[in-house]
Amino acid sequence: MYQYKGLEDTIAAIATPAGQGGIGIVRISGKDAITVADAVLxxxxxxxLAQCKSHTVHYARVISPNSVKRPNSIDVAELCHCEERFPATKQSFLKNENIIDEVLVTLMxxxxxxxxEDVVEINCHGGMTVLRAVLEEVLSAGARPATPGEFTKRAFLHGRMDLAQAxxxxxxxxxxxxxxxxxxQHQLKGELSIQLNAIRAELIKLYTMVEALINFPEDGIDAQGRQQILDRISIQEKGIAKLLKSSESGRILKEGIRIVLCGKPNVGKSSLLNALLKEQRAIVTxxxxxxxxxxxxxxxxxGIPIxxxxxxxxxxxxDLIExxxxxxxxxxxxxxxxxxxxLDHSHPLEEQDRLLMQQLKTARVLVVVNKIDLEGKIDLSVPKGIFGPEHVIEVSALEPQSMxxxxAKIVDLILKDKDLDTHGILVSNVRHVKALEEAQRNLQDAVRLMDQNTSLEFISEELKSAVNQLDAITGRNIDEDLLDRIFSEFCIGK
Ligand SMILES: Nc1nc2c(ncn2[C@@H]2O[C@H](COP(=O)(O)OP(=O)(O)OP(=O)(O)O)[C@@H](O)[C@H]2O)c(=O)[nH]1
Ligand SMILES: [Mg+2]
Incomplete structure (x- = not known):
């Protein structure tokens, strides 16, 4: 377990987005969460709340214990009206406490x-002024403002989830x-971690075996024994390679891809953009x-963001603008x-088209021959020759089936041999990809060294490094600075 500074504090933040909404939530977590909440509720x-059972919801008023309220006729009328239904209002009034909001409180x-940790969530009316006022009272009662992602960081530090899940x-x-x-959601459920832990467990076994052979050389290892270890390392290397292969699809799913439409004037670029967006976004004339x-x-x-x-x-x-x-x-x-x-299907290729084709020779290109609803005058042998027939498609921006x-062609080209099956695990986090690449290198080196009959000390080092890389993904072994950097990408209140 980490000795993490600040873990002893009770933290609080507005957990819902800025702006107006039906409700807004102030979340409090830490060993004094209940005492802090009781001071303002x-x-x-x-x-x-201290007397209440866990996982229960309570109607309450948030008060400002320190502000002095002067009674006036409206307050008195309100008091009489509320007395029956809300005895808490009367108490607050008599104690000169200012009521900030009427809330529902969840105790966990x-x-x-x-x-x-102990968590109290105060469901307030969803306006920023009221939420800030409630948070201010909570902070005055002893909590400190949470840093971005600090609630999730605590979940990780207390072993509720590993780092990949966080x-x-x-x-x-x-x-x-x-x-x-x-x-x-697969990753949150821990499915990536399960796969990584399985690889890790086998690598630890191999590491222990190799260490034993180093420490008790009299037991010796023959060629067959070496081959067995080599095979077992290879299997784990392949497991990592499979996860890495999924990372390209993972990146596409996470970040999406960018498609740039180019071509000479009037071929229908903006029309195609509008047709793909299914709205008249760009001006077409x-x-x-x-x-x-x-x-x-x-x-x-x-399902791919584009x-x-x-x-x-x-x-x-x-001119300068152009x-x-x-x-x-x-x-x-x-x-x-x-x-x-x-390209425009209804016109023969022009010098400008040829120039563009030359310029784009090295790019990843799909030639979109537009306006096939019109009489064809274009010779497609040239683009097919340059980019390959599978990279040429004939469409009409005016026809939905064409789109x-x-x-389908876009998805085909982007994914090609990639697997977008979201029932399996796709590694999409750059940090995970880098660690997996390192681990893969370690195992490839181990296999090579094993093959070259190199001393087992070197193999053991490679296996240990690979395990360390996997541990960095799940957070078994990671330094505090990196942890802070990971969680700083979260929003406040999460
Ligand atoms: N018949 C037919 N006309 C089209 C098609 N696509 C576009 N057009 C027409 O072609 C003209 C030019 O379309 P745009 O989408 O503005 O062409 P563009 O390539 O964006 O042109 P610039 O912005 O000037 O570079 C417009 O009159 C469109 O209505 C098509 O598939 N079939
Ligand atoms: Mg245009």
Whole structure:
């Protein structure tokens, strides 16, 4: 268990997003959470939370114990009206306590809570002023403001979840598609950790075996024994390779991909963007040079988040604005996961099309031959020759079925041999990928050294390093600074 500074404090934060809503929640966690809450709450029947059972909900008023309230006629009328139904109001009034809000309080005693500490959640009316006022009272009563992700960090530090699971929490909050959400839920349930722990357990066995052979050389190891160890290391290396193979799909699901549409003026780039977005986002006219700036919009295609970028079709700038538009287009093309080179089916290829094809030779390109509803005049042998026939698709931005074909083609090209099966585990976290790559290198080196009959000390070192890498993912072995950095990406209140 970590000796983590600040773990003794009781922390509090507004756990719901900024802005107005039906309810807003102030969350308190720590050993004094119940005492702090009792200092600012008046429960019905003069009870205190400390006397209540865990996992119960209570109606209460949040009061400001220190503010002095002067009675006036409205207060007295209110008091008479409320006396029967809300005795707590009367008590607060008589004690000159200012009522801040009428709330529902959820009590979750340790260890059965999100943080595994005593937790009190105050469900207030959902406005920022009232929430801030309630939080202020909670802080005055002895809690300190929580840092970003500190509740989840405590869940991890108290062993409620491992680090990979804690990181899944932020992925769930930030998920842009239902596919990625499902994937993150697998990770939160601990499915990645189960796979990593299985690999780790076998590596520990191998490490112990190799260490025993080093320490008791008289037991010796023959060629067959060496081969057996080598085979067992190889199997684990393959397990890690499989997880790494999933990481490209994981990245796509998490971050999505960027598609940049380029092509000469009037070929229908903006029309295609609108058709894929299913809304009239970009201006479309039959005047060449309609789009003069880069336009970026988000869409989802078969559960994959996509950024679609429409560019200006200008090749020869007429002024400074168009010059800037061209240089921006080039930047976007460079950073694209996929470039649509849009051609016009109803026109023969022109010099500008050929120039673009040459420029994009090395990019990942899909040639989108648009306007197939019109009479065809284009010779497709050239783009097919340059990019390959499977990278050329004929569509009409005016026909919805055409767009379905285009969507299918996009998914096909992006995923190719990748597995987007979200029932399995996809590694999507860059930190996890890096650690897995290191572990894989360690095991590959171990296999190579084993093969070369190198001294077992070196094999043992590689196995130990691989185990350390896996431990860094689940948080068995990680330093405090890195932990702080991971949780600082969370929002406050989570
Ligand atoms: N018949 C037909 N017309 C289309 C199709 N796609 C686009 N158009 C028309 O072609 C013209 C140009 O379309 P845009 O989408 O503005 O073309 P663009 O490539 O964005 O043009 P710039 O912004 O000038 O570079 C418009 O009149 C569109 O209505 C199509 O599939 N079939
Ligand atoms: Mg346009």
């Amino acid at each position: 008046r429960l019905q029947g003069d009870k205190s 005693k340790a260890p059965k809570s999100y943080t595994a 990181e899944a929490v932020i992925d769930i909050i930030q998920a842009r598609t239902s596919n990625f959400l499902r994937q993150s 039959n005047i060449a040079g309609t789009t003069r700036d880069v336009l970026e919009e988000s869409a989802q295609i078969k 950024s679609l970028v429409d560019t200006a079709g200008i090749l020869e700038p007429r 010059k800037e538009a061209i240089s921006r287009s080039h930047l976007y093309i460079k950073g694209a996961d996929l470039v649509f080179l849009v 379905q074909g285009l969507e």
